[in-house]
Amino acid sequence: MANHDIDITVRRGTVHALVGENGAGKSTLMKILYGMQKPDEGTIAIAGEQVSLHSPADAIARGIGMVHQHFMLADNLTVLENVVLGAEKPYGIAGRARAKVKEISDAYGLNVRPDVLVEDLGVADRQRVEILKVLYRGARTLILDEPTAVLVPQEVDALFDNLRELKAEGLTVIFISHKLGEVLSVADDITVIRRGTTVASVVPAETTPRQLAELMVGSELPSPETRESTVTDRPMLGVEDLKLCATDPDGTVREVLDDITFTIHQGEVLGIAGVEGNGQAELVEAIMGMRDPDGGTIVLNGADISHEPTRLRRESGIGYIPEDRHRHGLLLEAPLWENRILGHVTEKPNSNGSLLDLKAARADTERIVRDYDVRTPGIEVTAASLSGGNQQKLIVGREMSHDPKLLIAAHPTRGVDVGAQAQIWDQIRQARREGLAVLLISADLDELIGLSDTLRVMYRGRLVADADPATITPEELGSAMTGAASGHLEHPHDAAQNGGGDR
Amino acid sequence: MKRFDKDRLVLGIAAPLLAIVAALIVTSLVILSAGDDPMRAFAVMADYGSKSDSQVWIINKAVPYYLSAIAVAIGFRMNLFNIGVDGQYRIAAFFAAVVGGSLALPGIIQIPLIIVVAMFVGAVWAGIAGLLKTTRGVSEVISTIMLNAIAASVIGYFLQPSRLAVKEENLIHTPYLPDTSHFFEIPTTPKPVEGFIVVAVIVGVLYWFLLGRTRFGFDLRAVGQSESAALASGVSVKRMVVTSMVLSGTAAGLVGMPTLLGSSYNYGTDFPAGIGFTGIAIALLGRNHPVGMALGALLWGFLERTGGQLEFEGYAQEVVGVMQGVIVLCVVIAYEIVRRYGLKSQQRKVGAQLAAQARKTEKAEVSA
Known part of the structure; x- marks a missing residue:
């Protein structure tokens, strides 16, 4: 049983947030509401009328639409084609459809350009296309599954403006999120779900992020971190003048990484801030050896x-905690113990010489699961x-089990609930105390500021600014991420003159 | 823990059972629509297939099928579709026959030499497709199909009396292997079973061991399951593509050996063709599992053996072809259904078990 005794009432014309730990049953509940799964017990009523939803088509017919966490768009089609695809009946596929798309886009301020290819769109634009798709199919209730997980702060604000617009037009939005600050800023009502059941309904005005988090976890949160420096003077990773080029589909060669220079010492966490797509993923791939750099050197522990x-x-x-755990960190259809071997197949306890040691690997997987x-x-x-x-915890456990000297953590707590988040942070801090060097890449600015000893900002493939996490605010960091500020962020004027910002 | 294993076993048996029942139903309908009696047809098949000479025939037929299926399965496990097993085994058998026919060494040297030549040629032929894929991005489906045609032309060019072949009445073939190069047989009545079955069993065990128990096998399966995750885990995907194609081709090189060393002793225009494609069907049927493929190969042999008999009994022989096609289709569909169902039910169970655990601890907390 994934869900039991769920009671939730969503008022028309409101934004209703649903928060809870991962595995608490939010996704199951959403699947039930969207007709993808059938409840064993209980009832669903829309506008007072009891309904039973057998499929997403049923849900759509009743005006319920869903925007999934992972977008479901065809890259090689235009926005208009994507919207119309599968809903050709109501407005045809040509002039009337275009007019309707325009109309919806204008009505809710979605700013969608119908003739652009989806592959040319950024994440935020794609999300708006997904929302438009749902509205085009006549949805009056929208379910958004962790819509902000992929967005930067500015984009989140824009999304929230869209949501308020929808609300003003009398539409209802059900909003799933882990980020409590966001939930409090946009929701009218909040339902907390824990261990498969609804535990509380609150209104934002009467609660704080901390209280909400405690409701989600079911116990008091650990107190915020104490900041004591463990940075040593022994360099672990040295990157110098790193350069990486990529060829665009149209044949032009673009520098995706340029002039990247930094050093991470033992016991140091270097945080890289930046809007996604500014070269962070490429930097990680270059350090991991998945892409061959076109210039510069990478030195690990002197080699x-x-x-x-x-x-x-x-x-x-x-050690590597990848940004996209499904693509780079796991074999989804393989059992956990095989996933424990992945990436460390040549190391103990997974293998002896060129033979796998299945028994030892299984036993060690049990240990990771426990610890x-x-x-x-x-x-x-x-x-x-x-x-x-839990997938992420398995990955963290696996990577930590081989005594890494350098940990590359790309968005280590993305899509991870509060409880697991605190645990992962603790593990990183613990390892840092023992002399681990960490390259932390994150879109969560609080995480970056909270964990890092040194902060760098990446913009268009360059490290344009640095900052002291002890004094910087998320807002200051955010403005550097959009390229508005550079250099050392405490002294913006001096640094602007010598450009690079490396000290 | 136990419960999951039991479920897996049930699911594992459910798929082939479902497939065979569905295939029987569809075939019955086909026979019925032709105005014949399906039950009698099945009875004829069962009766004829269980005769002892049929059994020997089926086993001997299944050996090359099995080797071919292994060759295909190596590719499948790595997400490569080697359609070229057909060309690979034929060109391999041809050159092995040429080498074997021109030497007269003691059997203990010459038989392994012939086999090694065959494996080598098969490996080279498949390796070309692997290299084309990694260096030029050519899909292995396209290149192996083309290489099949090229292999046929190469053989056609050399298989002429003025070149590497001799003419015997109406048949053109490579010179006979010396008698010392005949593979041993297992004496059974009424006819002997070919000794190459031993090699097939060894290859099956090696396949299982290599893929399931070695680091290399793990890397190969990782690439097959998720190329991006394998790359991030440190597998050189390109090298793996070439290596697995070469391995697949090596196994393919063995496919023609039972015939060459056990019955024909030369490569002629009548050398069996098409076993590479049969291998694809059997690999699908056996789900790339060493035992599954063995059963699949035997089933295939059974169907071919009894198909001939059906004709004597007044049925259209094509019925067996229909049956083979339907079985493969049903198997693929049944496995996909069972796989999806299994994945879903596992997810549900994980959720349920966790919820139960959670409730228990919650109660404990309350009472504490």
């Missing part, structure tokens, strides 16, 4: 690894059946 294969880098002590609190009934289940937070 030049600039052009070494990924496996050797991993064996030399790089890192991966909630699973066993290690034979597939990785796909775990919730996102």
Whole structure:
């Protein structure tokens, strides 16, 4: 049973937030509301009328639409084609459809350009297309599954403006999120769900992020971190003048990384802030050896690894928590213990010489599941059946189990609930105390500021600014991320003159 | 823990059972629509297929099928579709026959030499497709199909009396292997079982061991499941593509050996063709599992053996072709259904178990 005794009432014309830990049952509830799964017990009523939803088509017919966390758009079609695809009946596929798209876009301030190819759109634009798609199908109630997970602060604000617009037009929005600050700023009502059941309904005016978090976790949160520096003077990772070029589909060669220079010492967390798509992913791939740099050097613990294969880098002590765990961190249809081997197949306890040691790997998986609190009934289940937070805990456990010297953590707590988040942060801090060097890349500015010893801002493939996490505010960091400020962020005027900002 | 394993077993048996029942139903309908009696047809097949000479025939037929299926399955496990097993085994058998026919060494040297030549040629032929894929991005589906045609032309060019072949009445074939190069047979009545079955069993065990128990096998399966995750985990995907194509081709090189060393002793215009494609069907049927594919190969042999008999009994022989096609289709569909169902039910169970755990601890907290 994933859900039981769920009671939720959503008023028309409001934004209703649904918060809860990963694996608490939010997604299941959403699937039920969208007709993808049938409830065993209980009833759903829309506008007072009891309904039973057998499929998403039923839900759409009743005016319920869903915007999924992972977008479902065809890249090689235009926005208009994407919107019309599968809903050709009501307005045809040509002039009338275009007019309707325009009309909806204008009515809710979505600013959608119908003839642009989806592959040319950024994440925020794609999300607006998804919302438009749902509205085009006549939805009066929108379900948004963690819509802000992929957005930067400015984009989140724009999304919230859109949501308020929708609300003003009498539409209802059900909004799922982990980010409590956001929930409090946009929602009219909040329902907290924990361990498969609704535990509280609150209004934002009468609660704080801390109280909400405690409702979600069901216990008092650990107190905020104490900041004591563990930075040593022994360099672990040195990157110098790193350059990486990529060829666009139209054949032009673009520098996606240019003049990247930094050093991470043992016991230091270097945080990289930046709007997604400014070269962070490429930087990680260059350090991991998944892409071969076009210039510059990467030195790990005194050894030049600039052009070494990924496996050797991993064996030399790089741990990797990837940005997209489904694509880069897991074999979804393989059991947990095989996932424990992934990436460390040449290391103990997974193998002996060129043979796998299945027994030891299984035993060690049991240990990771226990020590890192991966909630699973066993290690034979597939990785796909775990919730996102538990998948992430497994990855963190795996990477930490090989005594990494350098940990690359790309969005380590994205899509992870509060409880698991605190746990992952603790583990990073703990390892840092023991001399681990960490490259932290995150879109969560609080996380960056809270964990990092040094902060750099990345913009268009360059490190344009640096900041002291002890004094910087998220707002200041945010403005540097859009390229508005550069240099050392405490002294913006001096730094603007010498440009690069490397000290 | 136990419960999950039991479920998996049930699911594992459910799929082939579902497929066979569905295939029987569809075939019955086909036979019925032709105005014949399906039950009698099945009875004829069962009766004829269980005769001892049929059994030997089926086993001997299944050996090359099995080897071919292994070759295809190596590709499948890595998400490569090697359609070229057909060309690979034929060109491999041809050159092995040429080498074997021109030497007269003691059997203990010459038989392994012939086999090694075959594996080598098969590996080279498949390796071309692997290299084309990694260096030029050519889909292995396209290149292996083309290489099949090229292999046929190459064989056609050399298989002429003035070149590498001899003419015997109406048949053109490579010179006979010396008698010392005949593979041993297992004496059974009424006819012997080919000794190459031993090699097939060894290959099956190696396949299982290599993929399931070695680091290399893990890397290969990782690439098959998720190329991006494998890359991030440190597998050189390009090298893996070439290596697995070469391995697949090596296995393919063995496909023609039971025939060459066990019955024909030469490569002629009548050398069996098309086993590479049969291998694809059997790999699908056996779900790339070493035992599953063995059963699949035997089933295939059974159907071919009994298909001939059906004709004597007044049925259209094509019925067996229909049956083979339907079985493969049903298997693919049944496995996909069962796989999806299994994944879903597992997800549900994980959720349920966690919720139960959570409730228990909650109660404990309350009472504490």
